[in-house]
Amino acid sequence: MKNKKIDKQLIKNIAIIVVVYAVVAGLLYGGFLTRQFRSLLVPVCINVILAVSLNLTTGFLGELTLGHAGFMSVGAYTGALITMNLNLPLVVEFPIALIAGGLMASLFGVIIGVPVLRLHGDYLAIVTLAFGEIIKSLINAMSVTNGAMGLSGIELHANYKHFTFVFILTILTIFAIKNMVNSRQGRAVCSIRDNYIAAEAVGIPVSKFKVMAFVVAAFFAGIAGVIYGHNVGTLKPTTFDYNKSIEILVIVVLGGMGSIKGSIIAAVILTILPEVLRGADEFRMLLYAIVLIAMMIFNSSQLKERILANDIVAKFTKVKKEA
Amino acid sequence: MKKMKKIVALGLAATLTVASITGCGNKSGADANTFVIGGIGPLTGDAASYGISVKQGAEIAVKEINDAGGVKVGDKSIKLELKFEDDQAAPDKAVTAYNSLMDNGMNALLGCVTTGSCLSVVDLAKEDGILMITPSGSAADITKNDNVFRLCFTDPLQGETMAAHMITDLGYKKVAVIYKNSDEYSTGVYEAFAAKVEELGGTITTAEAFADGEDFNTQLTSIKGTDAEAIFAPIYYTDAAHIVTQAADLSITLPFFGSDGWDGILDTVTDKSTAEGATFLSPFFSGDPTAADFVAKYQEEYDATPDQFAADGYDVVYVFKAALEKAASTDSEALISSMTQISVDGLTGTGISFTAAGEPQKGAKFLTIKDGAYAAAE
Amino acid sequence: MGILQNILEQVINGLRSGSIYALIALGYTMVYGIAKMINFAHGDIIMVGAYALYVGITLLHLPIVAAVLFSIAVCTILGVVIERVAYKPLRSAPPLAVLITAIGVSFLLQSLSLLIFGATPIPQASIVTFEGIKIGGVSISGITIVTLIVTTICMIVLTWFIHKTKMGSAMRAVSEDKGAAELMGIDVNKTISLTFAIGSALAAIAGILYVCQYQSLRPTLGAMPGIKAFVAAVLGGIGSVPGAMLGGVILGLIESLSKAYISTELSDAIVFGILVLVLLVKPSGLLGKIRKEKV
Numbered sequence: 001m002k003n004k005k006i007d008k009q010l011i012k013n014i015a016i017i018v019v020v021y022a023v024v025a026g027l028l029y030g031g032f033l034t035r036q037f038r039s040l041l042v043p044v045c046i047n048v049i050l051a052v053s054l055n056l057t058t059g060f061l062g063e064l065t066l067g068h069a070g071f072m073s074v075g076a077y078t079g080a081l082i083t084m085n086l087n088l089p090l091v092v093e094f095p096i097a098l099i100a101g102g103l104m105a106s107l108f109g110v111i112i113g114v115p116v117l118r119l120h121g122d123y124l125a126i127v128t129l130a131f132g133e134i135i136k137s138l139i140n141a142m143s144v145t146n147g148a149m150g151l152s153g154i155e156l157h158a159n160y161k162h163f164t165f166v167f168i169l170t171i172l173t174i175f176a177i178k179n180m181v182n183s184r185q186g187r188a189v190c191s192i193r194d195n196y197i198a199a200e201a202v203g204i205p206v207s208k209f210k211v212m213a214f215v216v217a218a219f220f221a222g223i224a225g226v227i228y229g230h231n232v233g234t235l236k237p238t239t240f241d242y243n244k245s246i247e248i249l250v251i252v253v254l255g256g257m258g259s260i261k262g263s264i265i266a267a268v269i270l271t272i273l274p275e276v277l278r279g280a281d282e283f284r285m286l287l288y289a290i291v292l293i294a295m296m297i298f299n300s301s302q303l304k305e306r307i308l309a310n311d312i313v314a315k316f317t318k319v320k321k322e323a
Numbered sequence: 324m325k326k327m328k329k330i331v332a333l334g335l336a337a338t339l340t341v342a343s344i345t346g347c348g349n350k351s352g353a354d355a356n357t358f359v360i361g362g363i364g365p366l367t368g369d370a371a372s373y374g375i376s377v378k379q380g381a382e383i384a385v386k387e388i389n390d391a392g393g394v395k396v397g398d399k400s401i402k403l404e405l406k407f408e409d410d411q412a413a414p415d416k417a418v419t420a421y422n423s424l425m426d427n428g429m430n431a432l433l434g435c436v437t438t439g440s441c442l443s444v445v446d447l448a449k450e451d452g453i454l455m456i457t458p459s460g461s462a463a464d465i466t467k468n469d470n471v472f473r474l475c476f477t478d479p480l481q482g483e484t485m486a487a488h489m490i491t492d493l494g495y496k497k498v499a500v501i502y503k504n505s506d507e508y509s510t511g512v513y514e515a516f517a518a519k520v521e522e523l524g525g526t527i528t529t530a531e532a533f534a535d536g537e538d539f540n541t542q543l544t545s546i547k548g549t550d551a552e553a554i555f556a557p558i559y560y561t562d563a564a565h566i567v568t569q570a571a572d573l574s575i576t577l578p579f580f581g582s583d584g585w586d587g588i589l590d591t592v593t594d595k596s597t598a599e600g601a602t603f604l605s606p607f608f609s610g611d612p613t614a615a616d617f618v619a620k621y622q623e624e625y626d627a628t629p630d631q632f633a634a635d636g637y638d639v640v641y642v643f644k645a646a647l648e649k650a651a652s653t654d655s656e657a658l659i660s661s662m663t664q665i666s667v668d669g670l671t672g673t674g675i676s677f678t679a680a681g682e683p684q685k686g687a688k689f690l691t692i693k694d695g696a697y698a699a700a701e
Numbered sequence: 702m703g704i705l706q707n708i709l710e711q712v713i714n715g716l717r718s719g720s721i722y723a724l725i726a727l728g729y730t731m732v733y734g735i736a737k738m739i740n741f742a743h744g745d746i747i748m749v750g751a752y753a754l755y756v757g758i759t760l761l762h763l764p765i766v767a768a769v770l771f772s773i774a775v776c777t778i779l780g781v782v783i784e785r786v787a788y789k790p791l792r793s794a795p796p797l798a799v800l801i802t803a804i805g806v807s808f809l810l811q812s813l814s815l816l817i818f819g820a821t822p823i824p825q826a827s828i829v830t831f832e833g834i835k836i837g838g839v840s841i842s843g844i845t846i847v848t849l850i851v852t853t854i855c856m857i858v859l860t861w862f863i864h865k866t867k868m869g870s871a872m873r874a875v876s877e878d879k880g881a882a883e884l885m886g887i888d889v890n891k892t893i894s895l896t897f898a899i900g901s902a903l904a905a906i907a908g909i910l911y912v913c914q915y916q917s918l919r920p921t922l923g924a925m926p927g928i929k930a931f932v933a934a935v936l937g938g939i940g941s942v943p944g945a946m947l948g949g950v951i952l953g954l955i956e957s958l959s960k961a962y963i964s965t966e967l968s969d970a971i972v973f974g975i976l977v978l979v980l981l982v983k984p985s986g987l988l989g990k991i992r993k994e995k996v
Contacts, residue, residue, distance in 0.1 A: 035422035043415060064797060115977060119984050122739060126935040127980055129928075130973035137970035140505060140534070148503075148510040152442040152464055234414045234442040238505055242928070246804055253801045275419055278408065282816060285367045289808035293787055296802040300794035367812065369921050371820035504966050532965040536925045537915040540714040541960040548707040561822050561917070568916055572833065572842040573710075593826035593916045627821055 017171055021164075028163055036275060038160050042231045044271045045170040046224045051251040051263040052177050053220035058249065059258035060181055061213045062193030063116070064125040066245050067132030068221050073240035074108050074135060075101035075222025076229040077145050080154045083230065094157045098169075098226050105222025106215045108135070113211035129242055140237040150236030151229075158230035166227055173220050178260055180216065189213050190258075254295060355401075358394065358653055360385070360643060361429035362407035362636075363420045363444070364436030370412040372561070373632045374436045377458050378407045379625050380636030381433055383617065394644050397651040403640070410435060414443035421447055429453070430653060433639050436632070438462045438507045445471055454658045456642055458635035461508055466681030470659050474635050474642065474671065474683055478508060481582050481604055482515030482557065484687060488602075489553060489580055490523040497528050499551035499577075501542050501566060503558050504532035512557035512582050539566050543573050553577055559584035560630070564591035564598075571597040578602070586690070587630035595695035605690045606671035607634040608697040614670050631671075638669035709839045711961045712954065717845045717914075719953020720852035724907040725930035726937065726945035727859065728900030734876040734940040735896045736792075738799045742783065742806035744927015746901050750776045750908025751918050752814055755825045765828045773905040780901025781894050789890075814920040827913040848910050855906060856946055859899070863942060872896060876940065929956075929972075936976055938989020947987055 027033045028041065050068060057065045079101035086093045108131075115127050139145045158166055180186050188209050191199040200206050229235050251270050255262030273291070277284045362381060364374030385405045393400040406427055408420035417440035424432070432448055432455040435441045441460035448455040449468040456472045457465060463477050476484075489495050498520060503509035517527055528549040531542035543566070546554060554570075554577050556563055563585050570579075571594070581588075581603035592598050609618050609628050617637060621629040629637075645665040650657035667675045672685030689700035725747060732740045753775040757768030787806050791799045831843035863869040874882040875892045883889050911926065912918065929952060937948025955975055960968040979987065 034426040036419060036426050039419045039422040043419070058797075064800075115981055119980055122733075122939060123935060123980055123984060123986070125739075126932060127977050130932070130976050134970045134973050134977075137534070137967055137973075141964075141966045141970075148505050149462065149507045150439060150442075156446070228415070232415045232418055232443050233446060234439060236414065236439045236507065239413060239415070239439075249797075250801050250804065253797050257795070257797065275423070278420075278423060282366060283812075284409065285808060285812040286816065289805050289812055292805035293802055293809065296794075296798050296805065297787070297790050300791055300798055366820075367815060371815065372822065372919070375820050534966075534969055537911075537917075537922070538714075538718055540717075541711060541957045542965060544707060544710045544714060545961050547710075548703065561919070564822070564824070564917055565915055572844070574840050591822055591824050591917055593824045627819070630821075 021167060024167075025164065028160065037272075040272060040275060041160050041163050042158060042166050042227065044268055045166045046228050046231070047248070047251060047267040047271045048170050048264050049173045049220055049224040049227070050248045051255065051267040052174055052260055053217045053224070054248050055252050055255075055258065055260060055263045056177055056181070056189075056217045057213050058252050059256075059263075060186065060189050060193060061210065062257075063120060063210075064122065064249075065128045065217075066125050066242055066249065067112070067128035067130075067135075068217070068248050069240040069242070069244035070128075070132030070135040071105040071108060071218040071221035072225035072228065072244070073139060073235075073237065075105040075225030076235055076240070077139060077151070077225075078104040078222070079226030080151050080229040080235055081144065083155055083157065084151070084153070090155075090157055094230070097157075097230075098223055101226035102219040102222040105225065106219040109215040109218025110211065112218070113214045116210050116214055117207050129245070132240070132242055132245055136237050136240055139240075145235075145237070148237065150234060152234040154229050154233050154235065156230060156233055158227045166231075169223065169227065173223070174260065174264065177216075177220070181260070185209065185212065250292065254292075254299075356399070357402050357404045358396075358643075358647065359404045359406060359428050359430045360640065361421075361424035361427075361432050361434070362405060363410050363417055363424070363432070363434035363440060364407070365412040366407070366409035368411040370437060373459065373559075374409070374412075376630050376632035377433075377436050377636035378405075379621065380629060380633030381405055381407070381640050383620050383624065383633075384637040384640035387620075388640070388644055394647045396647050396653060401647075401653070403643070405433075405640075410437075410440050412437045412440060414439045416440075417443050418447065425451065431455070431643055431655070431658065433458065433636065433643070435460060438465065441465045451655075452659075453655045454643075454646065454662070456639050458639045459632060462511060469679070469681070470655075472642075472662055472677050472681045472683075474639055474675070475606070476583065476604075476687065477682065478511030479515035482512040482517075483519045485512075485555065485557075485580060485582065485604060486516045486519035486523060486525075488604075488689065489555065490520055490525040493553075495525065495553045497526050497549075497551050497553075499528050499546040499549055499554050500530040501539065501546070501554065501556045501558070502530065502532055503534070503562060505534040506558075508559075508584070509557050509582075516555060516557065533562075537565050539569050540573065543570050543575055546577075547573060547575055551577060553580060555580045557582035557584070560586060560588040560591055563588050563601075567597040567601065568592060568594070583631060587628075589692065589695070589697065590628050590630075595692075598692045599695070600692060602689055602691040602700050604687050605631065606685065606687065607631050608688075608690055610697045611670075617670055634670040638667065638671050638675070641669055642667050642675070706838050707961075711957050713839070713841055713845060715954035715957030716950065717848050717953070718957065719933075719950040720848055721907050721910055721914075721926065721949075722930045722933045722952050723946045723949025724852050724855060724903050724910070725926055726934040726949045727856075727942065728904050729931055729934040730937070730939055730942060730945040731872075731896050731900050733934070734942075735872060736784075736788070736893055738788065738796060739803065739931070740900070741800065741803040741927075742810060743900065743904060744923035744925075744930070745807050745810040746776050746780060746904040746923070747908040747911060747926060748814060748918075748920065748923035749779055749810060750905035751825075751912045751922060752818060753905070754828075754909050754912055755823060755918055758828070759825065769828070769909060772909055773902050776901040776905035776908070777898045780897040780904075784894060784897040811920050811924075818918070818920065820920065823918040825912050825916060825918055827916055828909075829913050844910075844913050848914070851906065851910060855903060859903075860942065862899075868892070868895060932973070932976055935986055936979060938986030941986070941988045941990065944986055944988035951987075 054068050057063055079097035082097040082100055083093050112131050140148055188204045192206050196206055251266045252263055255266030277287050280287055364377050365371050366374045385403045389402050393402045410417040410420045417435050421444045431453055436459050438460045441457050445468055459475050461475050461478045466473055502513040528551040579601040583605050585603035586605045588598050589595055645667045646658045646661050649661040649665050662677050663679050669675055675683055675685045690697050691700040728743050750772050753772035754768055757763045757771040783806055787802050829844045829847045833840055833842040871887045871892050875889055933948035933952040934945050937944030956972050959971040
């Protein structure tokens with residue numbers, strides 16, 4: 001009975017993925033998309049990967065992280081340097097870049113994992129912020145990364161023309177993290193969040209799982225970084241400051257901590273929203289700020305529960321249809 | 324039945340969304356009598372002042388040209404239209420801004436304002452084959468494609484010119500440097516400067532970097548501890564204003580030398596005497612009599628004194644006008660090939676012309692601050 | 702003599718920026734101690750304080766003392782209003798939701814000031830006209846002396862307020878145990894508002910000192926000192942008032958000395974590296990209380 005239910009869920013998910021892909025790819029390759037939205041496809045995927053991976057540490061492990069952009073920059077620079085120096089065909093060098101970028105970022109995840117064992121809460125948050133800023137300063141001071149001038153002329157292996165590939169990577173990331181969360185390890189991670197003393201008492205190796213969550217999250221952030229570099233074509237250290245980390249955190253929190261579906265939806269909305277607001281000109285950032293505050297207050301107010309309870313949304317759509 | 328309604332509603336919503344993202348039916352812009360100039364620069368965030376200046380300068384030029392009847396292209400006259408998009412000085416946002424402008428029928432690109440953004444859109448502009456002129460992107464790589472031109476000097480050129488001026492013309496032997504290591508413009512000028520100083524037999528006593536912020540006391544105190552005879556600061560006027568103010572507080576009396584980013588410093592310092600004697604390279608200064616008309620218009624419109632960025636934005640629009648007139652067509656290819664044949668008298672130089680490599684040819688002026696005002700250096 | 706003099710001057714530089722960090726860090730730490738939230742918008746209150754001073758002096762032509770009071774009043778009211786409108790509805794929400802709201806408020810304040818005052822930096826002359834002094838070849842500027850005196854006074858008054866007054870006791874009680882404090886008849890809402898008011902007033906003073914030092918205004922001026930002060934608050938042990946003062950001063954000194962004698966390029970990395978090291982040795986910061994967690 002239980003197995004059957006899971007299968008049903010899986011089939012439903014696959015159906016959704018296929019439909020989303022078919023619609024987007026149809027619009028893209030059929031030439032129906034505006035160029036603005038075409039250039040948003042890959043950033044949406046990047047933000048989905050970043051948000052889902054950050055959700056692993058922030059949502060499931062329950063540790064506030066403010067240095068996710070640091071991992072992303074490590075992956076981005078590693079990947080870009082590889083494809084710039086290898087000069088192999090795309091199908092060979094880009095997967096190498098992706099894996100190497102991910103691994104390099106997870107190496108940094110291990111380094112950050114050490115303080116993770118001793119700290120938590122706001123102290124850990126500030127340490128991850130510090131790590132992100134240290135990585136940024138180092139990249140700025142190193143010659144291999146070309147310092148403040150940054151890298152340019154990175155081959156565009158991941159721009160909208162390669163949307164199918166980026167989409168598959170995104171789906172793989174979501175599945176990998178979803179599976180991990182639903183596995184034995186994932187339940188262990190959640191138990192650490194809910195009560196780590198109890199988790200420890202029943203024999204869960206808390207340290208191991210904490211570091212593991214950080215390493216996995218860093219790996220996927222690294223991959224997102226590689227895609228970022230090969231989508232934009234240029235990299236500079238200041239892109240990956242704590243504001244970028246906060247941007248990802250906002251997506252995770254808005255989507256709901258520990259909800260992968262929420263992260264995906266929020267990533268799509270928050271990537272597109274500032275672009276849709278372009279028409280508002282100088283009021284754009286102001287509107288964005290107001291929407292952000294309003295959504296947070298709405299999220300935790302009774303109004304939301306009442307709406308969910310009364311199914312006002314359904315009534316609303318009904319009215320709209322008749323109109 | 325209820326389910327049906329839901330599905331219909333969903334379908335309706337989806338159609339609406341699709342219509343909005345595919346832009347069915349609102350292919351705007353391509354009116355034959357308007358030439359759409361797209362602009363990209365930071366209008367919000369830390370670098371906002373540069374983007375806003377370029378935008379406002381360009382707006383004045385567009386208004387002037389349109390009020391005078393537009394641009395004569397061949398036998399008809401067309402109007403210019405400026406659409407300026409914010410990129411927050413971030414390369415990825417510049418790419419979406421660029422594509423959004425293309426959706427809105429951009430014919431030529433004025434931008435980007437910052438170097439990183441320029442680098443991320445040059446290849447896109449090449450693909451579309453449109454003419455791109457950056458008012459202020461100074462890294463050498465930007466003009467690698469033949470459809471890209473720039474109005475400002477390159478970083479290496481500035482660094483070398485200043486080194487030659489300080490070491491050879493003025494005879495300084497020991498120079499201290501403050502530069503912004505998180506900024507590609509500042510680092511680029513500094514590196515070329517350092518190489519040239521060494522080549523000319525001078526020494527750099529100390530090169531002090533800063534990443535962000537307003538506090539330069541540490542760097543200045545360090546410089547005070549060396550035997551430097553002059554300070555070179557290849558930075559923007561916003562930072563330069565802090566540096567000269569704090570240097571005065573620390574009773575540092577060494578002469579300052581700057582890059583073209585120093586223009587505008589007199590309006591940013593509270594005590595003009597702190598900047599006294601500073602010399603910098605500049606294509607434009609607001610006290611120039613030829614700029615008086617522009618400065619007055621700018622002040623009336625925006626209640627501010629235009630800086631170098633505003634002048635750059637203004638000039639680029641006139642470069643577009645000259646190219647349009649020369650090509651007698653709005654076709655991008657014709658515009659690009661006419662770029663090397665035009666000569667424009669602008670605010671940032673008279674008889675500005677462009678090489679096929681995309682670099683401007685215009686004289687560099689050394690400005691010095693004398694009695695609290697800009698003056699041409701002897 | 703030359704080197705010694707140089708070191709002394711660098712130490713004074715560090716003390717000056719450190720004492721401004723300390724003032725800002727106090728706001729972070731007090732709000733954290735009582736409302737258990739990181740008020741990310743705190744840095745932008747500094748910016749509002751700085752602009753308010755500019756409005757008072759240059760636009761309204763107020764006398765200096767009135768302009769300073771005006772700036773403090775604006776920030777105090779703003780702090781209370783922000784708390785009431787944006788944070789109070791979220792009092793029972795998870796801490797992260799409040800954090801994101803605070804980030805939203807920070808964006809809001811920055812874009813508002815961008816819309817009102819524009820992006821071009823506005824010059825504002827220092828209100829400290831007092832000349833610097835020179836002791837044995839070491840020159841100390843007037844603003845440095847004023848900054849050190851003002852921050853010392855603020856800290857003494859604040860310490861007195863928290864430990865010797867009734868309202869101070871209420872604040873300590875709320876930070877210790879909100880529920881118990883309420884049972885004892887303490888008005889928790891009023892106490893939280895008071896904390897925001899004091900924190901914002903301190904931020905206004907920091908903003909004024911900041912303008913006097915750097916003499917120019919831009920919408921993002923609060924971001925960098927805000928984040929540095931946050932680091933200082935954590936370094937000293939977030940929630941601890943003496944910790945914030947100590948953390949601020951130490952951060953200023955490390956920053957100044959590492960820039961001067963190690964590397965200007967890597968000074969940020971060094972500052973953050975030391976923070977990480979301190980927290981590894983003492984996980985709750987220098988003066989933070991270690992709370993034993995129980996099941």
